[in-house]
């Protein structure tokens with residue numbers, strides 16, 4: 001059996017932090033639009049904010065494909081030995097769910113937009129091909145999925161970040177460094 005590395009590969013690290021930055025930014029913009037703006041009083045501005053939300057979030061769809069491919073073709077660091085088996089299990093389950101969320105949020109976001117007759121633009125450069133016709137019955141299903149999933153995602157990310165900080169500052173192990181650093185040559 002080959003030994004597991006101490007650090008994520010540089011590519012995995014760049015993908016993690018780039019997607020984390022996109023995800024958190026898109027999350028706050030979506031939350032702001034969904035909960036603090038309404039069409040009656042903020043019409044055009046709300047439209048612009050939603051457009052910004054979409055343009056920032058859609059690249060996640062491309063990046064997650066590369067990331068999953070990279071994940072399955074490169075070994076990842078083992079969790080610290082002093083972590084209990086249930087905690088290790090929980091960390092793995094949360095990582096799995098985060099990957100699912102990284103797929104499901106942009107997909108439901110696109111279905112939500114297309115079904116409501118709107119485009120899904122990418123970085124203000126081009127629109128994704130529209131895969132479904134406008135259909136209010138589909139909007140009625142995918143909109144709540146997108147909204148509730150985004151809240152659940154927000155909660156899980158907070159747990160994820162607190163866990164990373166606890167590893168670093170309380171347990172003082174290598175978990176956070178495994179996502180920020182590379183092996184230095186002795």
Ligand code: HEM
Nearest residue numbers: 027030031033034054057058105106109110113120147150
């Ligand atoms: C990682 C990606 C994404 C995250 C984290 C995310 C997050 C969110 C959040 C937090 C909300 C507000 C929910 C609420 O009302 O409380 C939201 C709303 C929304 N999202 Fe996303 N979203 C993502 C991707 C997308 C994509 C790719 C699209 C479309 C192409 C999209 C379209 C929308 C729309 C149309 C709304 C409704 C905004 C409103 O009602 O003002 N989202 N999203």
Ligand code: HEM
Nearest residue numbers: 020023024071076091095098099157161164175176178179
């Ligand atoms: C400031 C924010 C964040 C910090 C400090 C952070 C920290 C970390 C750390 C230290 C790891 C390595 C864990 C281990 O070795 O078991 C990790 C892994 C991971 N993070 Fe984050 N993260 C952040 C944001 C996010 C966000 C926003 C997402 C996705 C929505 C995310 C998704 C993941 C996933 C899926 C893994 C598992 C990687 C793998 O083993 O394949 N992270 N994160």
